[in-house]
Amino acid sequence: MHTFYVPPSQIRTDVAVITNAEHHHLRNVLRITQSETVRIIDGHGNVYIAEVLDTEIKKTASEARILSHEFHPSVPPSITLLQGLPKNDKMALILQKTTEIGVTQIIPLQTEYALQKPSRNRYERWHRVVIAATKQCKRAWLPELCDPQPFQASITQLDHFSLRLCLNPAPNQASHTQHIREVLRKAPQATTIALFVGPEGGFSDQEVSTAIENGCVPVTLGTNILRTETAAIVAVAAIAYEYQQKTC
16 A cells, blocks of 8 residues: 655545645556555654545645544654765765664754755755655654754754764764663663764764763764764664664
């Protein structure tokens, strides 16, 4: 059964209105016809099974009659990835794979070594990547993709997290960097986790120091130096694995 994302504002008691890229995918790519059954998510835990009405009535939207509804509560912890902007389109891969693994929120960071300033078109493409990955892996919750923000602005938000981690692949002796596994197992009750991952070249020494001063624990993924996209995926997977063990 094909899945479509429909924002809550476009879902009524008995009808969901499928628009924009999702409508194009339904009508022109998949060529779904009247009376076919589809799965609809609103990105906030609601999952609907619906019957498609006549797709030829409107060229800009399709309607689907809701047949059933389930709510899937979110599973802790909430994971926020604060990702230093990498070059080219590595961000798309990071968004796709961390969405599949279970990230809750992604904040692209403008850092000292960040290598791009994304255009609005690229940002909108990233949003479509998140939607596609959410549908592909059958998630009921759509990760929030925030607008890019300066590193310093992200530091002011850290009070909202019960555990704050900063990947530090080349630690110095003064930073007391620990393996991420050790830190996670010392914080079994963490419900909101912030994870900082630097771009190519990592964070600057000043950025690492600022993160630590504001409550971040410097962590490593092991002795190998990973590419930024690999590091983000492995770190989010490590967090998901540790906490899924505790909730299964």
